[in-house]
Amino acid sequence: MRTLTVDDETAGQRLDNVLLRVLKGVPKTHVYRVIRSGEVRVNSGRAQADTRVAAGDLIRVPPMRLAAPATAAASAPAREFPVLFEDEYLLAIAKPAGVAVHGGSGVSSGVIEQLRRARPQARYLELVHRLDKETSGVLLLARKRSALVALQDQFRARDTGKVYAALVFGAWPRHVKVIDLALHKTLDAAGERHVRVVSPAHEDGRRSITLVRVVQAFADCTLLEVTLKTGRTHQIRVHLAHSGHPIVGDPKYGDFARNKAFAREHHFTRMFLHARQLSFDHPASGQRLTLEAPLPPECATLLRGCMGSPLNL
Structure with missing residues (x-):
């Protein structure tokens, strides 16, 4: 048994990420297993994989055999x-x-x-x-x-502004501008995240709000501007898929047959989701900054050429 003391450099990080960094050589599945079983303790109490640790916290880690591969x-x-x-x-x-x-x-x-x-x-x-x-x-x-x-x-505190560009299958209804659906995240034995929409009354559901605006409609797809009001895992992907309009190329929540056909027709093999703008207050000056990332060439080429419309995103 070993006990780790969280220092200032580690404070604020997720428990699973702390352990994965410290326990190099231990399979990720085993790390998640000992967390779920309660063998890992934070200040003598059980903790979840996504628990944020604080400076001074004591993490009890059960004995584990460490391999010695290159990190x-x-x-x-x-x-x-x-x-x-x-x-x-x-x-x-x-x-x-x-x-x-x-x-x-x-x-x-x-x-x-x-x-x-x-x-x-x-x-x-x-x-x-x-x-x-x-x-x-x-x-x-x-x-x-x-x-x-x-x-x-x-x-x-949700004091940041996050705006995405997403290309979805089908004709997005222009009157649908707000998606307010609770989400529930689970981890499988391999530590893989899966997120689904649940009832607002679900005990583990978390309210999630996504704002949607149609930028341009194409024959079989719609380009959306998506703004996050909450920042849940896979929120955009699950909200859009649940609404019947999965993101083009989404390998987890998307329409796999349509993805395959779209990739074959347009030679586009990635998921069309792009975090194009992020706004926040500078941590030292307090000045509000808005940073923008241009649409990647493969996405811009798809819209200009394959979709037949020049767009300045």
């Missing part, structure tokens, strides 16, 4: 990404689709490991929030501990 950070290729904003407190990049934000669950490395490898001189670099592997767009990282805490507080 993801050590084996990660050094890679920079297009920079949207950078100063001594923040780094904002345009994340491409197909790159996870961090390693784990069969992914050897992600944005954070690759950036750390590319910037060995960086004393501090942490993810402020996350984007799905299949989603492109604005991704924010902190270069100081104080910036991470301040920004994560804003995200939790």
Whole structure:
């Protein structure tokens, strides 16, 4: 049995991410299993995988045999990404689709490991929030501990503005502008997240609100501007799919047959969900910043060429 004390650098992070970093070589499935079983304790109490730890918390970890392979950070290729904003407190990049934000669950490395490898001189670099592997767009990282805490507080308090571009199958009804549906997240034995719509009365359901505006309608698809009022896991993907208009190319919640046919016809193989704008208060100056990531070339080409309409997004 070992006990870990949460330091200032670790405070605010999820319990599962702390353990996955500390217990390198332990299968991810086993880490989630001991959390679910209650063998992992935080301040002597049971905790969930998504519990946020605080400085000074004591994490009790049961005995586990550690392998000794090379860590993801050590084996990660050094890679920079297009920079949207950078100063001594923040780094904002345009994340491409197909790159996870961090390693784990069969992914050897992600944005954070690759950036750390590319910037060995960086004393501090942490993810402020996350984007799905299949989603492109604005991704924010902190270069100081104080910036991470301040920004994560804003995200939790919903003081940030998040706007996405999504191409969905079918003709979205223009009168539907608000989706207000509770969501419930579960983890399978492999730690894979699955989210579904549940009744507002569901004991584990969390109210989730998505605003939708039609940008342009095409023959078989609709381009939407989507604004998040809450930030649940897979919220946009599940809300749109539940409404009968899954996102083009969504491999988890989408229409698999239509995805395959669309990819064959248009040579477009990614999910069309792009975090195009993020607004927040600078953690040091308090100035409101609005950062924008241009639509990736493959998405812009699809809209201009295959869909036959030039759009400036």
